[in-house]
Amino acid sequence: MPINFLKKIIQQEKTVSDDEYWMKKSPSKACVDYIESFYSFYDINSETEHWIFNDGFPAIILFPEKNNKVCIDIDGKENIIKSGWVDAGVIKKAYVRYIENFDYILIVRFRPECFYKLFKLNPSFFKSRNIASLADIDFDIELSNEIFAADSIEKKIDVIESYVKNLIPINTKTGLLNSAIELINQTKGQISVANVIREVGVNYKWLERNFSKHLGFTPKEYIQLQRFLSAYINMYNEPHDLLDIAITNGYYDYNHFLKEFKGFTGKTPIEYISKK
Numbered sequence: 276m277p278i279n280f281l282k283k284i285i286q287q288e289k290t291v292s293d294d295e296y297w298m299k300k301s302p303s304k305a306c307v308d309y310i311e312s313f314y315s316f317y318d319i320n321s322e323t324e325h326w327i328f329n330d331g332f333p334a335i336i337l338f339p340e341k342n343n344k345v346c347i348d349i350d351g352k353e354n355i356i357k358s359g360w361v362d363a364g365v366i367k368k369a370y371v372r373y374i375e376n377f378d379y380i381l382i383v384r385f386r387p388e389c390f391y392k393l394f395k396l397n398p399s400f401f402k403s404r405n406i407a408s409l410a411d412i413d414f415d416i417e418l419s420n421e422i423f424a425a426d427s428i429e430k431k432i433d434v435i436e437s438y439v440k441n442l443i444p445i446n447t448k449t450g451l452l453n454s455a456i457e458l459i460n461q462t463k464g465q466i467s468v469a470n471v472i473r474e475v476g477v478n479y480k481w482l483e484r485n486f487s488k489h490l491g492f493t494p495k496e497y498i499q500l501q502r503f504l505s506a507y508i509n510m511y512n513e514p515h516d517l518l519d520i521a522i523t524n525g526y527y528d529y530n531h532f533l534k535e536f537k538g539f540t541g542k543t544p545i546e547y548i549s550k551k
Contacts, residue, residue, distance in 0.1 A: 276334050276362060276382055277325035277371055280316055282508055284384070285330070306436050309393060309443060311384040313435075315428050319377035324370050326540055326547075327406065330504050331456075331490065331497050333363035333390040335409075337381040337431070341423040346372045349405055350541070358409050358419070363390065364401030364491050365500065368541040381428055383435060387456065388449040388489040393442045398491035451477055452485045455494070464502025465525040468494045502526075503535055514548045 283297060296317040302310040311332055327347070337359040338345075347354045350368040391398045394412055401407070409419060418438050425431040455475045459466060471494060472479055486494045506524035510517065521532035536544050 276327065276329065276336055276384075278328045278507070279325050280314065280380075280382065281328055281330060281504075282511060284312075284314060285504065285508060300432060303436055305443075306439050309386055309389045309439055310436075311386050313432050314382040314384065315379050316382070317379045319373055319380055321373045321376045324372040327362060327366055327369040327371055328504065328507075328539065329362045329364065329366045329500075331387050331492075331500050333361065333385045333387060335359060335361050335383045335385075337383070337422065339378050339380075341419070343377060344374060346374055347406060348372065354406075356406075356408055358423070361407045361409065361412055361414075362401075362405065363387075364405065365496055366405040367539050369405050379428065381431060386453075388452050391489065391491065393439065398488060401491055449485075449489060451475055451481075452489060455482060455486075456497070459494075459498055459501055462501075463505035463524070464498045464500070465505075466498065468498065471498075499535070503539060506532060507536075510544060510548070514544075517544055 280297070284299075298315050300313040300315075301307070302312065341358050344355055344357050345360075347356050347360065348370045385393070390396075391400070394414075396412060400412075404411075415438070418434070421434045422431050425434055455471050455477075458471055458474055468479070468482070472482055475482070482494050486492065486497060490497065502525050506520055506526070509520045509524065513520070517532070518529045521529045524532075526532040526535075533543060536542075536547070540547055542550075
């Protein structure tokens with residue numbers, strides 16, 4: 276999702292800021308194991324551009340109207356996306372540019388171990404693409420029509436929850452995987468795969484197999500995402516000492532952080548900060 280939204284979600288910043296207004300809504304009890312939360316961001320201005328990043332939690336980003344459009348640039352190639360998009364996996368060098376004003380954007384953030392089962396997607400689906408349109412994942416047409424026919428965010432959420440309740444699989448057991456994900460999140464990626472295995476009480480093959488099966492990437496990749504996101508947020512808030520930010524977040528040195536930053540954004544930290 277756009278990094279300016281994700282940063283607020285991760286930091287749980289106040290809901291009203293100088294430039295943006297946003298709200299969080301927790302899912303109903305029936306959906307809490309499948310949907311992390313709903314987020315709505317208001318007054319989206321056209322001609323603004325934001326880097327897109329996914330922290331391992333698949334998200335569906337929905338526009339107010341079915342015919343609303345944005346331009347998404349993926350490694351230099353522009354794509355016009357209508358209605359909304361889905362992002363998951365490891366996203367690199369992707370930016371969204373709003374080409375019209377939106378009253379709001381609704382984001383449905385799913386728990387990673389459940390998303391692929393709910394929508395019957397192979398976890399490797401996002402290996403070959405960073406971002407997908409709703410049509411790419413065969414998003415239910417009747418559901419789409421019902422969502423965009425709803426005249427308020429609250430009604431759209433009710434439609435989505437009703438649909439998800441009917442999709443919930445029986446006997447989904449991912450307790451140990453949840454524990455591994457939560458541990459990595461709590462440590463902000465400053466933990467080795469070996470320590471995750473020891474703390475959770477599983478072996479390496481089990482951990483790698485279940486990450487690949489339910490999330491679509493390896494434990495090491497998930498750790499890297501959390502570490503990088505933590506470093507990015509530190510850099511965004513205090514951009515003056517990049518070496519200290521790199522070391523504090525578990526990088527060997529500044530060059531290690533620089534290489535990863537360019538891989539995700541296509542820019543150096545200095546270039547990114549200067550255009551922020």
